[in-house]
Amino acid sequence: MTAARELGSGILEWSLGAFPERAAFSADSAEMAFALGDGRIAVMGVEGQDARFFAPHEGGSCMSLAAHPKGGWLSGGDDGRLVYTSPEGECTMVHEVPGHWLEVMAASQDGGTLAVAAGRTVLVFDLSLGSMTEYGPHQGNVSGLAFSPAGGILAATHVGGVSLWDLDEPSEPIFLELRGLNLAPAFSPDGNFLACGHQENAIHVVDLASRKVFQLGGLPAKPGQLAWSLDGRYLMHTGTRAVVCWPVPDCFNQHPEPVAFAVQEEARMTALAANTRIPFAAAGFGDGTVLLAELKRFTAFPLGLDPGFPVSCLCWSGAGLHLACGMEDGRAALLDLGKMLSEG
């Protein structure tokens, strides 16, 4: 167990001793967890309880993580295993796909459906029924997954395009052809647009009704993570030296002028997460800076974390009040937004 250290008002930090790959909050938002590069997961309460460690992927690497709606965690590893870890820390294997890394994972907004990529196939678990459905094979290894906000559609990115699966009619996907390697799909909050990153420093925004595709090319680096503002008017992505908001759907009509603010001279954005309750986004950079960006006034302020190592993952709690941050040197931080705002 590892105790928390208070860094400032509303900010706690833990030392986890391994690369935090992904962060997730429990269904009731009372706990956060990190998937660690040494096969463990670390779980800590939002009140600042000691970190507890469990080892669902002993000897391997834990690469993806989500909360189970009834409590506990689901994690995927490079051992090909999908494991359920109960709130008490008991690990049970749910499914195994030997030889594949279960690295790409997405959960529906209510947490009831979980999708995991295994090579060219996607496994979708209905967690209340305990059933599993296979989708695929896709054109290449699935590089990104996202559920539509209402949960009815699953987007899977891969080489050559995006496959949109209707989960109620899983016969054939709608295929959107986008040449090259696509990644990081993200639906707009109203579900009308789908944005994807692209290995070759580009972003595609698809108007799902008209299938019109807007391409944003020539970005400074690979946009590996995408996020939408709460009102759906702006799209953000990692790889930039500032917080950059692209206007959607305006981009389809005219030459889009992005709003850029909080310029970082020295570092690129490495992690990004938008809050789903308030118009805030968290942006983490390669020098360890984590910014809280306000997307109404386009201002940002840094959290008082120790700089140094890149931010590897960010995640907001479902209630929108807590932010989990992971740093590559094995630190984890928690921001309690309510506490921070009330204490100034």
Place this chain on the structure above:
Amino acid sequence: MLPIPVTVLTGYLGAGKTTLLNRILTQEHGKRYAVIVNEFGEVGIDNELVAHSDEEIFEMNNGCICCTVRGDLIRMVGGLIRRKGHLDGVIIETTGLADPAPVIQTFFLDQETKERTALDAVVAVVDARHFQGQLERSAEAREQVIFADAVILNKCDLVDEAGLEEARARIRELNPSVEIIPATRCDVPLEKVMGRRSFDLLRLLDIEPELLDEGAHEHSHGHVQSVSLVSDKAVDFERFKKWIGEFLNAQGQNVYRCKGILHLPGERQRLVFQGVHMLMEMGFGMPWKEGEPRSSKAVFIGRGLDSLALQIAFRDCLVTS
């Protein structure tokens, strides 16, 4: 974090790459190496093409070769970096690849991969006895030597002095500056393979000036495409041979790769063909299993292919009854 050294290991089928890999992994060196062998090609015709050998092949029957390779490599290298403990190096085995360039490119074009890894060496294993013949048949064998900064000239015990000199001369012709390390059953000291620090980007840019040209891999303009042709009908071999010959003669410069499996009337075995540009190899493959539905498929990967024209031409080669 210090960048992890990466060794790219190439070598033509049967040259002894697996032997070398086993030596590296089983020697008492106290180092931790991760090996990426390709797990691709689970479906599609690649499996059938390689059924006779123990080699695996990169998935190439869809979309852009460089994207598939790069995407998968980035994902795997990224995953390895986060692993528990310290890794002393990563070995990437790249057999079956027409061109080691996409693998090398990955370590320069992807920002994250570039920051976290250091390309250490490109090592090619060459079969001293069969090299000459392989050069005549395969562009791969040639490219592997051109891109290498060390060649392990293996199976030296199977050739005489003259044959050895001949192989050396061939290698020198392709790559004058390469270090040639003679070996029998890949018995080379580990330090000749790992931790060489001999990768030379400038030399490669001399050979292939477009190696790191992002523009050369602009996909929105659709530079690489693939056309798949499938039918459950049999193929009239004479007609097919005539057509594909004429097609490759005329269009070969645009065809990076073509391959296929044909069902010929009354033939117990499947006919397998593969080609690179204007060169084509054909031969009988595995027999059809009893009750197995027989079909003919062909895949063309290239630039500016006329999909409709290919469909029509292929249909014209089918046996109608």
